[in-house]
Amino acid sequence: MERKPFQWPQPLAGNKPRVWYGGDYNPDQWPEEVWDEDVELMKQAGVNFVSVAIFSWAKLEPREGVFDFDWLDRVINKLGSNGIAVDLATGTASPPMWLTQAHPEVLWVNDRGEVCQPGARQHYRPTSPVYREYALNLCRKMAEHYKDNPYVVAWHINNEYGCHNRFDYSEDAERAFRKWCEERYGTIDAVNDAWNTAFWAQHLNDFSEIIPPRYIGDGNFMNPGKLLDWKRFSSDALLDLYKAERDAVLEIAPRPQTTNFMVSGGGTLLDYDKWGYDADFVSDDPYFTPGEEHLDELAYAGSLMSGIARKNPWCLMEHSTSAVNWRPINYRCEPGELVRDSLAHLSLGADAICYFQWRQSAAGAEKWHSSMVPHAGPDSQVFRDVCELGADLNKLADEGLLDTKLVKSKVAIVFDYESQWATEHTATPTQQVRHTYEPLAWFRALADNGITADMMPVRGPWDTYEAAVLPSMYILSKENSERVRNYVANGGKLFVTYYTGLTDERDHVWLGGYPGSIRDVLGVRIEEFAPMGNDFPGAMDHLDLSNGTVAHDFADVIGSVADTARVLETFKADKWTGFDGAPAITVNEYGDGKAVYVGARLGREGLAKTMPELLEEMQIEAPKGNGDVLRVERADETGENRFAFYFNRTHKDVKVDVDGGTALVASLAQVDEGGNTATINPNGALVVKL
Template identity: 40%
Template sequence: MRGIGYGGDYNPEQWPESTWAEDVRLMAEAGVNLVTVGVFSWSRLQPAPGELTAGWLDRVLDLLADAGIGVDLGTGTASPPPWLVTEHPEILPVTADGQRLAPGARQHYCPSSPAFRAAAADLAERMARRYARHPALTMWHVSNEYGCHVPACYCETSAQAFRDWLRARYGSLDRLNETWGGAVWSQDYTSWDQIQPPRTAPTFANPAQQLDFARFSSAELLDCFRAEREAIAAHSQNTPVTTNFMGLHRAVDQFRWASELDVVSMNNYPDPADAESYMLSAMACDLTRSVGGGRPWILMEQAPSTVNWRAVNVPKAPGQYRGLSLQAVARGSDAVLSFQWRAAATGAEKFHSGMLPHAGTDSRVWREVAGLGADLGRLAPIAGSQVSAAVALLHDWESWWGLELDSHPSRLHLVDLLGAFYRPLFAAGVTVNFAHPESDLSAYRLVVVPALYLVSDAGADNVRRFTANGGTVLVSFFSGIVDPRDRIRLGGYPAPWQDLLGLRVEEFAPLPAETTVRLDGVVGWPGLSGSSGLSATGRLWQDVIGLRGAEPVLRYASGHLAGQTAATRHSYGEGEAFYLGTLPDRVTLRGLVAEACGRAGVEFRTDVPPDVEMVRRGEYRFVISHLDREVEVDLGGKSRDLLSSEIVGPGVVLGPRGVLVLSSRD
């Protein structure tokens, strides 16, 4: 690819061949240079076992190649065809309560099924053999949205695969029984055959068993990907291979998966009805860039306007498609694709918007699609550059799985907590990476640790070392609670970080929904002191904190913990550590995050207008308004806007959902 890729999923098999030439002509008119083809085409590519019947696909790819449009070629394996289900009904997945899911939708396969894996690898190999040297081929797209509809299967085939996985992981039943706490509720196993997936039971299933099953299920899906990737590699070794993640999606451990992909891709569908959808979208973009190690990635799917699967499908507002697309580029994407090119006329997705809508080219959506293509053409110099960040949010899928298990002090939702800490950083123009707890943290100045329930010894040591070497860390409640076996770290909470934080949590006191406690600031803390008139509250959680060297920053001012410490600061080595024993209101949390940034030497801007996004990629600074009205922005100087080629600033008025891409050279 040269420049920024632009296009979407193209499903020509759903349309008469007479429309294909028009599609290609309109793609060129809109600036499209990359389309995804064949993702759900298995039944048309292989109506029966055996050779491909792909003459139609040959003609489509030839048309695209002649127009200079690259193809992200799908293996077609995300939706098994009826003949495969009829021949092998055992491939159908089973839910935790024993219900076997029926065909008729998509992703109706058990990831552990040998019959499914063999058929999928066979199709991928045939596709690679036929198209490896086709001039349109730009990239391979394996399956689609792994774990979206079937994150885990509980059938007997999966049960046996789970036993094999456990035997390889633990080696002996004694070790497994010790790890799973078999002494609790008489759950010691004396034979591997006795072990089952954590199916629906009379009450809470064994949490360590549930955690291992989540690890196993992610690994089984990854093995499905590997099997197709290896089948492709037998004929097409030099073409990159991808599959599409889904942002903050719980089923697959993207840190483990990303190293297996040549390029990381992501589908992003923020809800236009959500006033903060642009912030959640940015968070998904930052996560995708981060799991890929910072290298450029691909926005594989988004909606040009509406989707079809929410209870109420609100359309994107004028300019919102453009703004969120350029947000992805700002945060490291080298391609902007949508689902889908031509809005379908039949099937379950016929009310999902397309780049070419039902209304045709005389429509707002088409005009925005063509306008975005022109914009992306002007951003070619940005392709290949990277995004740097001074702040990291620690995130680990295994901790996520553990955090949201049942039989806990309270129901916590990690995405909400990540958003709470991400929000003030985003609003202040602070770019964030997501980092695994065991990854190299030396490039960051501030590390934020939101509810990292499960942490390994290596991860705990890594955070201590980062702080001792001069970093600043901000840790929230319910972090460092268990080890990777989901076993409580004894001695008070958080056991691995009591010396780091200078405190010991004796007891949890979670708050009921819609309940808050008042908080008082401590004199001497800018913006947080009681004398400043701060009216602060905490919600969701309370820790009973005993100070062991830390100084209080906030205290509870109501409830049975009134007068006790709610948030702290502690010097540790050359750095310092903040701790939050509750979730403060947005204003108070913003003040705490600003204080942590200031002490870490991270610029925390207070002059960025609300709902305006600022982020730097390489030598370019993106300014994106998510407002439906004009807004004044201080750019701090004059710069050339890559989109308009005009010199703008230092003050500028952005129109509704306006965007600037500013070069630091001017």
């Protein structure tokens, strides 16, 4: 695939580059007399960038063919004349009532044939030609009207594609799915082979017999190859719509364009890495996970966004100042986390820090979602923190942060959207194992040992790192199997876990013993799996390892180990289990490199305890520091202009060595007397120029 050249929104005329700072602005929710107050408060907070008109279709086109841009003109002119740039949305994320009443055929359909009625948002079919006609018409009208506006610095195409309409089972989708299958496979025989339709008499005679994976009854099992392709198709169908909207705008009014992804620890709705090839710059809407993994999961998502961006700057398009509104329990941010979380994203390559939303709604479905200006108004801790962050971002820009990028780590953890989709199937060895669980566990375990890893999509250059981790990479295509083989043969240091390399890209099992396509690289041959659980009395629910760690949920039955491999750890169990003394963790010499295999799910704690042995075995030196602090570094191409970010991962005060640098930003942190060390409080952050 060819990647679009990177383009970043440029500052308004006469302004110097800054970290873009702001959020979604919805002035159409408020009387016009509030707008002037908004602009003054934005200036006070250091806001220089807002996204406008994301959900404004009904106000932009109140009746079919009747357009009203006057109100938006006034808003944009107020913003721009006060130095606040506009990321202008196409407005297509939520079709108006007049459209769905005139054309109910645009409404998406669930797997049981039920039509999704309007009343929320994203109630359209991505493959509907009728919806596309109206959406592209609005895109063109917006582009024609604002093509010469000097305050519009970027296009915001639609919004969070697939958040609510990822899967549509309508007749439009059926026709599009058939076409997608024909383009992917060429012949119906190739489809039959890919889906193994010989099983359960599912043979297809021609493409007209292909239907979406609609409801087949509770407890039944959908064809896994078909279901995997359906998920690929659904991502591609939305991507095709995005490209159509994008092109409609850019043909008339070229500007850097983006759309907001939803990349997080569990955010696998779409193949966001594939989408990244079609954006001028990539954007994300990550929301914090409450509890003890808050910072780690946030850093994990930021690192993955940096991988999707291929280390170019990316935009944090939405996150929250405090509580969201869509969880059963909407936990607030703890004191300090508003600033700390934003600095963490900044450290990982986000050169734009934005929130949903600017002013908290007084009514509507998201009225309890926190904002930069809360219900309490500017006389609030949230707004004071917003202002503090704005000042911090300006200071870092003045010191040259925008000339730097995230420094490459020693270790890349590989992430694969399709492996996650395949492991979601209901007919798998265990429902307790998913691809997404393992990368986060490795990220946290490495952080516990002082290493902040880079998250890297499987298409990315993970094979250029000193070490790489394949964590439960269920799917390994022939191409990626060769990448693995060449990487290790040429001196790479590879960590591979259970549940890796079980199938090819068609979800066909690699035969001959697992992991079939890279057994020679790992030096192990797995004959069987041993899932574990407690849903049946007396079933094996864990396995002890010789190093004192404990495996849960899953273990491999390693039948043989190659002469080139050594066993590092074994299982300890009652003899009747067949596991006592069996290999659990191995290392194999292959070419000029080494490959470690971890044959059980150890979780974050077990991996963290095992990590020192594995790092020593692979001769990987952990950076100076400890697991209480997450350290991230940004630098320019020469390495002379460097910034170190330190984040407290604990709920106790921690000390850090500031490496002789100058502290620029200290949020809940204090530089100690002498300037060589600093104390960072819980939820604190420190930014040092080295």
